[in-house]
Amino acid sequence: MIAAIGANIVYAIYPKIPLAFYEIGAGVLLSLVPIFNNFHxxxxxxxxxxxxxxxxxxxxxxxxxxxxxxxxxxxxxxxxxxxxxxxxxxxxxxxxxxxxxxxxxxxxxxxxxxxxxxxxxxxxxxxxxxxxxxxxxxxxxxxxxxxxxxxxxxxxxxxxxxxxxxxxxxxxxxxxxxxxxxxxxxxxxxxxxxxxxxxxxxxxxxxxxxxxxxxxxxxxxxxxxxxxxxxxxxxxxxxxxxxxxxxxxxxxxxxxxxxxxxxxxxxxNLLNGFVFVLLGxxxxxxxxxxxxxxxxxxxxxxxxxxxxxxxxxxxxxxxxxxxxxxxxxxxxxxxxxxxxxxxxxxxxxxxxxxxxxxxxxxxxxxxxxxxxxxxxxxxxxxxxxxxxxxxxxxLPTKQAAFTPEEFSDQMVRMVNFAIEQLRHTGQNTAALPAVIEVLNGQKNESKKNADSRLVHQLLEQAEQAEHVAVNELIENGELQPQIGWQYNRAAMFQTQFAFLSPWARVKMWVRLVEFRLFPHRARNHYQKKVQRSREAKQAWLKEHGYLDRHQHHENPEHPANVNHHQQREIQLAKITGAQLPANQSPRQSRERPTFQQRRELRRQTRNRQLSEENRAAFTKAGNAGYNGVISFLDSIETDDNRQEVDVVRHYYNVRHQRFNLTESTSDAENELFIMAFQFEYSYVQTAGKQEHLSDELIAELHKKISMDQLVYMQNGN
Missing domain, CATH: 1.20.1530.20 (Na+/H+ antiporter like fold)
Known part of the structure; x- marks a missing residue:
């Protein structure tokens, strides 16, 4: 059986040679094993x-x-x-x-x-x-x-x-x-x-x-x-x-x-493979x-x-x-x-x-x-x-009624159509992100083609949108500043860590240990990094026409106009009670928290034994930040950046579920999924007439929708 499975793997890689020959060859190799020298x-x-x-x-x-x-x-x-x-x-x-x-x-x-x-x-x-x-x-x-x-x-x-x-x-x-x-x-x-x-x-x-x-x-x-x-x-x-x-x-x-x-x-398939392996x-x-x-x-x-x-x-x-x-x-x-x-x-x-x-x-x-x-x-x-x-x-070579590229293209367009229709309905917005995440899985697109530079830029903007949502809870008195800062710090670290290569993660851990032992190096490194990040960000925003959107805030403390270091100073000031002078940025402020205050803050952020009240507050911050990110991604998504947006959206969905912050919306999700599958069927029917799709392609799309619907109902219920 192992030999038959191995032959199927080789055939999938190089299908020009008939599968039976791979299986016979696998049998010949198997005969070299001592136990099969005299096999009957x-x-x-x-x-x-x-x-x-x-x-x-x-x-x-x-x-x-x-x-x-x-x-x-x-x-x-x-x-x-x-x-x-x-x-x-x-x-x-x-x-x-x-x-x-x-x-x-x-x-x-x-x-x-x-x-x-x-x-x-x-x-x-x-x-x-x-x-x-x-x-x-x-x-x-x-x-x-x-x-x-x-x-x-x-x-x-x-x-x-x-x-x-x-x-x-x-x-x-x-x-x-x-x-x-x-x-x-x-x-x-x-x-x-x-x-x-x-x-x-x-x-x-x-x-x-x-x-x-x-x-x-x-x-x-x-x-x-x-x-x-x-x-x-x-x-x-x-x-x-x-x-x-x-x-x-x-x-x-x-x-x-x-x-x-x-x-x-x-x-x-396995039994037929077994026969030809036995022949070899x-x-x-x-x-x-x-x-x-x-x-x-x-x-x-x-x-x-x-x-x-x-x-x-x-x-x-x-x-x-x-x-x-x-x-x-x-x-x-x-x-x-x-x-x-x-x-x-x-x-x-x-x-x-x-x-x-x-x-x-x-x-x-x-x-x-x-x-x-x-x-x-x-x-x-x-x-x-x-x-x-x-x-x-x-005999002539078998001509497929459609190519895999045509099928993939129609699948992407079909899923995008269903997602857009769901957004226009305006129903069950709390359950919509999870439904979109599952529907995007239908596309079966390769994320290797996503522009990594654009993904990281979108991550920075999504991170800012998350901080804005959490800060609004703090400013409205709905969230304690300590919990908000702790959530922002954890989210920021996870985002940076998730998109690093394995070697880069090792280097990051080494750098963290170095900065822990030599704080002055960390301060110098961070100042240079902030300056480079600010310059690169401004250049990209200007290139893509987003500069005006992020400059219309007059408040210098608004998260859209400050970097991560400045945001941390704002949070420290709010936690310790330090006041910022009017019309003065945090870095220009002379009132800084004392060493004991900073040590107390670090002790609080390291404490993972949260009370039930703090845990509920942490969940509230997470839900607010997640909803802010999803709203931001929905607002900037276009046909050109859809794949990169899907990468970022997928990351936040997975992280949100890992934090156990997902609300119970099974009934709402079921309703949205039923609507989504109906929208997909409607797309196939319309596209089949307007674009003159082949009957085989239409049948394969219908089969895909039906099987996805069946799998969802099995897993969901």
Whole structure:
């Protein structure tokens, strides 16, 4: 599983090579680990744990109406063509290598006959395969697995007993084939009935339905195999029944269906990856298991693998050209026949059947077992490599209906539209910032492109807006000066510390220790820093047209006209009772707090054991400062600085929640979220008409909104 996950990571980084090749390569690397040097897996366990759930998922993901419409074509490919391929392939193998018993030649042909639609999808991710051809491949792979398994069982029975009757063989094939389908339908309907009963009795919770659904393929497979019927066909039939039931109950237990569908996607991806990893990991073991006589016939084994692969492709091509199968109700064309023959990729079932060969027969080692597995592995590799090289030449590259950039752009515009509409409603202003913060998460924008210089300038202005709001509480007698100064000091330090790099934070701590030991250095450093900050700020305000806004205050003590050092002197003066002369800045004042007063002030600010009254006052200051910052950011936000404003807003939202200052506004937030999602749907509808968006892009936007709405309701409630 670790190897399969690693292959998925590499594929996400470099998707030009099909995922199956990464998984096979991961298996080869895994074989170098000592514990996997001689790796073998029990065939029965492999069929039960890997193949049964994969086939069940394929069945429940299949469109039953399409399958029913083209059932004759599917039966022709999956049964008739499969049996013809086994007969001709077995005779060809025996003609090339007469040493191999004829029954084992048929067994080899039965092993390599089944196709794998998942493997086809893996190598055609970026190729535009015609839908009718791909549909035929998917329907064929549902049933030709059973044809190969039943034929393999007959061949092995004939080999072990030395007897074979054509009439009995046909009878056995019919019973096992159709008996498995009937058992799967019956058990599938029974399990569906139980699920419906759970729903009627309000027991359809995820904790019940999801494990019940995951256990279904194992139960059905074991029951069918116990009756000596096709377990593979049974789980496919049960999966089809479940697919029909899900399509009829699409709006029943929506959350359960979404979770179940997502879980099956993850399980199927990992299990398919496990199969190809096993192929790579088992290669060295199979090679080591080759006896001296089998290794000597290696050139013949390669010839057999190539001949069988070419034979299967030729038979598929002729089958289509002779109109023995109709692709989606259309007359078969030469190109379609060529694509269908080339896309007969082998994978999961072929490997499983190869490893299902018994190790011992009649007390002796099964002859030519490693040789048969080696030929099957080579055919799997050929069926993966050749289409990967040829199909991109024959078929065009898949053209996406929209690019990721177009989707991202529409998402940003949609969310911004919803936010603007919420602001215009004027409702629930206390809950609005938190709602905007969550909605901005829909954009999934990268903050790396934000202008760091502008972010820091906005932080300075936001910090001033916060101080203004807190100072107004102090001036109005609603907040004690000590609490207000303590809050401003803590907020100022956190803001500066939050936007530093890790190395800069270390340097800052070292500087703080230095200033604690040598106060005169701190005073000189701070004076220079204040002067540089004042000059840089004035230059930026003048450049961006904000200078007039910050110069209209006549009061020299107004926080918009003083720096942090001056603000601290104002607060010290108010705390200690010192008076500032009229029309004189704090730095011009000769009345300064004494050393004992300053020490007492520091002692008060270090005291973290606040009383309940002071804690409430601190919360009040925090809420006022936070609301002041959000109001300021809303007032200056434009299309040009929206990303930088979002960065600053996100910081203040996170800090506000960390201080546990967020008020309980769940009902108001729910109301705003419902309105926001409606605004997003309205935007998509309007933009789709005005900008002529593609149907696929509109559907993807609707899907995004629906999933976000579902996730919010799950997390919020």
């Amino acid at each position: 897996i029990e065939p029965e366990v492999f069929m039960l744990i890997i193949i049964a759930p994969l086939m069940f998922n394929d069945g429940q993901s299949t469109d039953f109406h399409t399958l029913k419409k083209h059932f004759n074509s599917t039966l022709s490919l999956a049964v008739v063509l499969a049996l013809v391929t086994i007969l001709v392939g077995g005779l060809l193998t025996h003609a090339i290598w007469s040493v191999l018993p004829l029954t084992l030649c048929f067994a080899l042909a039965a092993i390599v006959t089944p196709t794998d639609a998942v493997a086809v999808s893996s190598i055609t991710t970026n190729i535009d395969v015609p839908e009718h051809v791909m549909g035929s491949l998917e329907n064929e792979s549902l049933f030709n697995d059973a044809s190969g398994i039943v034929a393999l069982d007959l061949a092995l029975t004939a080999f072990t007993t030395g007897k074979f009757s054509l009439s009995q063989g046909i009878e056995h094939f019919v019973v096992v084939f159709f008996g498995g389908i009937i058992v799967g339908i019956i058990l599938g309907m029974a399990i569906v009935f139980i699920r419906i009963l759970f729903q009627r009795r309000a027991l359809d919770t995820i904790a019940v339905i999801l494990p019940f659904n995951l256990l279904t393929p194992f139960i059905v497979y074991l029951a069918a195999e116990h009756l000596h019927l096709s377990g593979i066909l049974a789980v496919v039939a049960a999966g089809l029944v479940h697919g029909i039931q899900q399509s009829r109950l699409r709006l029943t237990s929506t959350q359960t269906q979404v979770v179940t569908k997502t879980t099956w996607e993850v399980v199927a 990991a088992s290669g060295p073991s199979v090679w080591n298991d080759l006896s001296a006589s089998e290794a000597a016939h290696l050139p013949i084994l390669v010839i057999i693998a190539v001949s069988l692969y070419l034979l299967m492709g030729l038979l598929r091509f002729l089958w289509c050209m002779l109109n023995l199968v109709t692709l989606a109700g259309r007359e078969t064309r030469l190109k379609d026949a060529f694509i269908l023959s080339l896309s007969g990729v082998h994978g999961t079932i072929t490997l499983a059947m190869a490893f299902s060969l018994p190790l011992v027969v009649a007390g002796q080692a099964f002859p030519y077992r490693s040789a048969i597995i080696l030929v099957a592995g080579m055919i799997i590799l050929l069926s993966l490599i050749i289409p990967t090289l040829i199909l991109p030449i024959v």
